[in-house]
Amino acid sequence: MKSSRLGVWEExxxxxxxxxxxxxxxxxxxxxxxxxxxxxxxxxxxxxxxTGLACSSCHTVFLELTAFGRAFKMHGYTAQAMKEQxxxxxxxxxxxxxxxxxxxxxxxxxxSLTRTxxxxxxxQNANVEFPxxxxxxxxxxxxPHIGMFLQATYTGQDDNFTLDNTDIRYANDTEIGDRxxxxxxxxxxxxxxxxxxxxxxxxTFPFASADSAPSPAAxxxxxxxxxxxxxxxxxxxxxxxxLYANVTLYRSAQIGAPQPPSxxxxxxxxxxxxxxxxxxxxxxxPNYLEVGTFGLFAQVIPTGTAGATNKFTDLAFxxxxxxxxxxxxxxxxxxxIYENQQLDATHAAGGSSNESDKLHTVRLDGIYHFQNQLAxxxxxxxxxxxxxxxxxxxxxxxxxxxxxxxSDGVLAEIAYFPxxxxxxxxxxxxxxxxxxxxxxxxxxxxxxFDNNTLYLLIWLVY
Amino acid sequence: xxxxxxVRLVVVLIVVTAWLIGGTPGRAESNDIDDLRQEVTALKRxxxxxxxxxxxxxxxxxxxxxxxxPVAAALENAAPAAGPAATPSIPxxxxxxxxxxxxxxxxxxxxxxxxxxxxxxxxxxANTVWYYSYPDVGSGSVVFAADGSVIDWQxxxxxxxx
Numbered sequence: 001m002k003s004s005r006l007g008v009w010e011e012x013x014x015x016x017x018x019x020x021x022x023x024x025x026x027x028x029x030x031x032x033x034x035x036x037x038x039x040x041x042x043x044x045x046x047x048x049x050x051t052g053l054a055c056s057s058c059h060t061v062f063l064e065l066t067a068f069g070r071a072f073k074m075h076g077y078t079a080q081a082m083k084e085q086x087x088x089x090x091x092x093x094x095x096x097x098x099x100x101x102x103x104x105x106x107x108x109x110x111x112s113l114t115r116t117x118x119x120x121x122x123x124q125n126a127n128v129e130f131p132x133x134x135x136x137x138x139x140x141x142x143x144p145h146i147g148m149f150l151q152a153t154y155t156g157q158d159d160n161f162t163l164d165n166t167d168i169r170y171a172n173d174t175e176i177g178d179r180x181x182x183x184x185x186x187x188x189x190x191x192x193x194x195x196x197x198x199x200x201x202x203x204t205f206p207f208a209s210a211d212s213a214p215s216p217a218a219x220x221x222x223x224x225x226x227x228x229x230x231x232x233x234x235x236x237x238x239x240x241x242x243l244y245a246n247v248t249l250y251r252s253a254q255i256g257a258p259q260p261p262s263x264x265x266x267x268x269x270x271x272x273x274x275x276x277x278x279x280x281x282x283x284x285x286p287n288y289l290e291v292g293t294f295g296l297f298a299q300v301i302p303t304g305t306a307g308a309t310n311k312f313t314d315l316a317f318x319x320x321x322x323x324x325x326x327x328x329x330x331x332x333x334x335x336x337i338y339e340n341q342q343l344d345a346t347h348a349a350g351g352s353s354n355e356s357d358k359l360h361t362v363r364l365d366g367i368y369h370f371q372n373q374l375a376x377x378x379x380x381x382x383x384x385x386x387x388x389x390x391x392x393x394x395x396x397x398x399x400x401x402x403x404x405x406x407s408d409g410v411l412a413e414i415a416y417f418p419x420x421x422x423x424x425x426x427x428x429x430x431x432x433x434x435x436x437x438x439x440x441x442x443x444x445x446x447x448x449f450d451n452n453t454l455y456l457l458i459w460l461v462y
Numbered sequence: 463x464x465x466x467x468x469v470r471l472v473v474v475l476i477v478v479t480a481w482l483i484g485g486t487p488g489r490a491e492s493n494d495i496d497d498l499r500q501e502v503t504a505l506k507r508x509x510x511x512x513x514x515x516x517x518x519x520x521x522x523x524x525x526x527x528x529x530x531x532p533v534a535a536a537l538e539n540a541a542p543a544a545g546p547a548a549t550p551s552i553p554x555x556x557x558x559x560x561x562x563x564x565x566x567x568x569x570x571x572x573x574x575x576x577x578x579x580x581x582x583x584x585x586x587x588a589n590t591v592w593y594y595s596y597p598d599v600g601s602g603s604v605v606f607a608a609d610g611s612v613i614d615w616q617x618x619x620x621x622x623x624x
Contacts, residue, residue, distance in 0.1 A: 048616045052593065052601025056614035057586050068586045102600070102619050286588065324588035327607040371613055420614055 044139040044462055045421055046147065047077065049102040055420040060329055062461065063207055064367070064421065067288065070196040073183050074238055076171030077140060077147030104140025108133065108461045114210040114400045118450035120397055127212050132457075135164060144153035146170050157211065163228060163255055165193050165202065176239075183237040190227040191250060191275045194234065197290050199318035199333040200277075202227070205365040205379055206411060206427055213453040214397050218383050218405030219433050220361055221337040222275070222296040224315040229254050230269065236277075244292070246277040263304045270309050273298035279318075288322040301345070308345035314338070315417045329369045337361040344392075352390040359385035359405065372417060379411035392435065397451075401443035404436025409448075423459040428452070557618055561602060561617040568612040580604075594618065 015146040048055055051072075055062060065073070072078075110133040119125035119291030123323035134154040141147045171184035192200040201223045219225065234248025252261055260266040279292030294316050299309040316337040323330045339359040346352045365379035389403030409432055415425035434441045434448035441448055560577050570575075573592065580592035588608040595601045602618040 049619055050593070052616055052618060053591065053603045054605045054614040054616035056589065056605045057584075057591055057603065057616075060587075066587050130580075322587075324608065327588070327609050327611075327613075329588065370609060 003144055006225075011095075044106045044137050046102065046104040046106040046137060046140050047072070050104060050140045056176065059367050059372075059420075060331065061375050061415065061417055062420070063203070063370050064198060064331060065196065067283075073149075073196055074171065074184070075173075076145060076169035076184055077149060079142060092172075102140075104138055106137040106139060108135040108137065108459070110134075110208060110457060112208075112210065112457050112458070113454075113456040114212050114279055115454045116213050116450065117444070117452040120214065122148075124372070129212065131156055132211065145172050155211075163189070165190050165227070167193055169194075175176050179240040181237060181239050186234050186236060186246075186248065187231070188234075188248070189229075189231055189253065190224075191222055191230070191232065191248065191273075192277075192294065194229075194236065194246060194248065195277060195294070196244070197279065197292070197318065197329070197333075198319045199290070199292075199335045200294060200316075201335075204335065204363060205333060205367065205377060206413060207234060208425070208457055208459060209427060210453055210455040211431070213429075213455070214434075214451045216383055216405070216407035217392055217398060217400060218359055218407070219386055220314050220316075220337045220359055221298055221300075221312040221434075222294070222316065222339075223337060223361060226250065226273075226298075229267065230273070232275065233326070234275070241299075242280055242282065242324045244277070244281065245278040246275075248275045249273070250275060250296075252296075261305050265301075265305060268301045268305055270299040270301055286324040288320075290320040292319070293317050302349070302351075308348055311338045311340075311342040312346050327371050330366065331369070332366040333364070335361070335363040350390065353388045353403070354386060357386040357388050357391065359383070365411070372420065375413075375415040375419070377411070377413040377415070379413075380408075381411070382408040384408075387436070396444040397446060398435075398444055399439070399442045399444075400435035401441060402436045406433055406436050407431065408450075421461045425457045425459070427455040427457070429455070479591075557596065557599075558620045561615075561620075564604065564612060564615050564617075566612055568609050570606060573612060577604075589613070593624070 020416045021125050045055070047058065048051075051057075053068075056066075058066055058072055060066055079407060109131055111128075111130045112132045113126060113128050135286070136152045138148065138150040146169065148166070148168040150166045150168070152161050153164040154161045165188075167186060167188040169184050169186050171182065173180060173182045175181065186194045186377070188194050190202055192202040195202065198204055221307040229252065230250040231253035232248040232250035234246060236244070236246035238244045250269065252265075252267075252269040254261070254265070254267075259263055273296060275296045277292065277293070277294040279290055281288070281290040283289075296312070298313045300311045300312065301309050316335060316339060318335045319333070321330075321332045337360070339361075341357045342358065343352045343355060343357065347355045362382040362384075363379065364381075366379045367375055367378060369375050383405060385405040387403045387405075392400040392403050392405050394401050411427060411429050413425055413427040415423055417423055430452045431448040432438060434451055438448045440446065516552040557577070563576055564573065570592075577594065579593050582593045584593060586605070590606045590610075592604045592606070594603065595599065597617055599620065600618040603616050604612055605614040607613045
C-alpha cells in the first residue's frame with residue numbers, strides 16, 4: 001500500500017543505515033508493513049453497478065472474494081453474460097464500440113484511530129487519521145474482454161494522490177477437448193495483486209491495518225515490497241475449473257522517482273523479475289479448498305542502475321479453505337514464504353553482516369462470517385530469519401538489539417457491516433516477540449507488547 | 463381515316479402486348495408505392511395497438527402493487543424490442559419504488575410479489591441470486607441466503623450515470 005510504503009520509506013531514510021543497505025532495509029522493512037501494515041482493500045461498487053449484481057455475489061464480506069468474485073476477476077472484470085452495455089450497429093459478431101452504461105467510478109474512504117499499548121517516544125498516542133486513505137477507483141469493463149481495476153489513493157500521511165494497485169486485464173475462454181480453458185493477460189504494478197485468493201500478500205488478512213504503529217523490520221520481497229514500484233506483464237489460465245497458473249515479468253517502474261532510473265535511483269531491478277503462481281482448487285459438498293505455490297526472483301541494484309546486486313529468491317506455499325455453514329460461512333488461509341537473500345551488494349558496502357540471509361514468514365487466519373453482517377477473525381503471524389546485526393541494527397522502536405528479525409504475534413478482529421459497503425472494525429495486534437526480543441527488543445528499553453495495537457476503522461465504499 | 467403501315471402495326475402490337483403482359487414501368491412504380499402505403503398504414507395500426515397494450519399494462523402494474531404480476535416480464539413486453547436507439551417507454555418510477563421496498567429478511571415469495579419473477583437465477587456459494595434485466599435501464603439482483611431470506615441486493619441503475 002502506498003501509505004505504508006512511503007511511511008516506512010521516510011522512516012528508513014531517517015535511520016542510520018548504510019546507503020547500499022538502504023534499499024534492502026527498505027525492501028525488507030517495508031515488507032514488514034506488508035505483513036502487518038496497512039493493506040489495500042478492494043471491493044468496488046462500480047463492479048456492482050456494471051453487472052447489476054449485489055456486493056455479496058462477489059464478496060462474502062468485502063473484500064473476501066466468493067467463487068463468483070474469483071470468476072469475475074478471472075474474466076478480466078467483465079461479465080459477458082450479464083453486462084449491461086450499449087452497442088452501436090456494426091458487424092454481426094463484434095460491435096465496434098461497447099461502453100458500460102454506468103461510468104466505472106467508485107470512491108473509498110478509510111478513517112481510523114490507532115493506539116499502541118505504550119506511546120512511541122515523543123509522539124501522541126491514540127492517533128486519528130482522517131482520512132487514512134481516500135481512494136478513487138476506475139474499475140470495470142472497457143470492452144467485452146478487457147477490464148481494469150485502477151486505484152488512485154490519497155493518504156493523510158503523504159498528503160498527495162498517487163497511483164495505487166492497478167490491474168488491467170484481457171481475458172477470454174475456449175475449450176480444449178471438452179475442458180474449459182479461461183486465459184488472459186494482466187498488466188499490473190504489484191506482484192500478487194493479480195491473484196484470486198487471500199493467501200497471497202496483496203489480498204491477505206488483515207485487509208486494513210494501522211499505518212502509524214510500529215511493525216516488524218523484516219519481510220520477504222514478494223510480500224509487498226515491490227508494490228507500485230514495478231510494472232509487470234503476464235499471462236494466466238484456469239484449466240477445467242481446477243488448475244490455475246500465472247507467470248508475470250516485472251520491471252522497475254517507480255512512482256515518484258526520476259525516469260528513467262539513473263545513478264541516484266534506489267532499488268532498481270536488473271532486467272526483469274519473474275513471478276510465478278500455480279494453484280489447484282477443488283470443491284466438494286459445502287467445502288472449497290485451494291492449494292498452491294508462488295514465488296519471485298529479483299536482482300536488485302541498491303543504488304544506481306549498474307554494479308553489484310542483491311538477489312532475492314522467494315518461494316511460497318499457500319492454501320485457502322472455505323465452507324458454508326447454513327447462512328454463515330467460514331474461511332481460513334495459510335501462507336508460508338521462504339526467502340533466500342544473497343546480499344552481494346549490501347554486504348560489500350558494509351550494510352549487512354552476512355553475505356546471505358534466510359527469512360521465513362508464516363501467516364494463518366480464520367474468519368467466521370455471520371451471514372454477511374459480522375465477521376470475527378483470528379490470525380497468527382511469525383517471521384523468523386538469520387540474525388544480521390548489520391541489517392537489523394539497534395534503533396529505537398524500529399531496530400533490533402540482537403540483530404534478529406524474529407517477530408510473532410496474534411491478531412483478532414471484529415468487523416460489522418451495517419450495509420454491504422460499510423465496514424466498521426476493531427483490530428487488535430498482540431506481539432509476543434518483536435525484532436528479536438520480548439523485552440528491550442530495540443536496546444532502548446521498549447518491549448514487544450508495548451507495540452500491541454488497537455486499530456479502529458470506519459471504511460466506506462461507494 | 464388513318465392508314466396503318468405494316469411496320470407501324472407491328473410496333474403498336476408490341477406495345478399493346480407488353481402492356482397486357484407486364485404493364486408499363488410507370489405503372490410498376492405506382493403499384494410499389496401503393497403497396498408501401500398499405501404496409502405503412504398496417505404498421506401504424508399495429509403500433510397504435512401496441513401502444514394501447516403498453517398503456518394498459520402500465521395501468522395494471524401501477525394499480526396493483528400487491529399483485530404477483532411479474533414486473534420484469536411486463537417491462538420486457540412494454541419495452542421496445544428494437545436496438546438501443548429506441549426510446550425507452552418503461553415506467554421506471556414504479557419499478558424503482560418496488561426495488562426500494564426490498565428489505566433484508568424478505569422471503570423469496572415476498573420478493574417475487576414485489577418485483578416479479580427473475581430473468582435468471584444463479585447459485586453463488588450457498589446463496590441464491592435472482593437476476594433481473596430491464597431493457598434500456600440496466601440490471602439488478604437480489605441475494606438470498608441458504609434459508610431463503612434476503613441478505614443483499616443491487617437495484618438497477620435508474621437514471622444514474624455511475
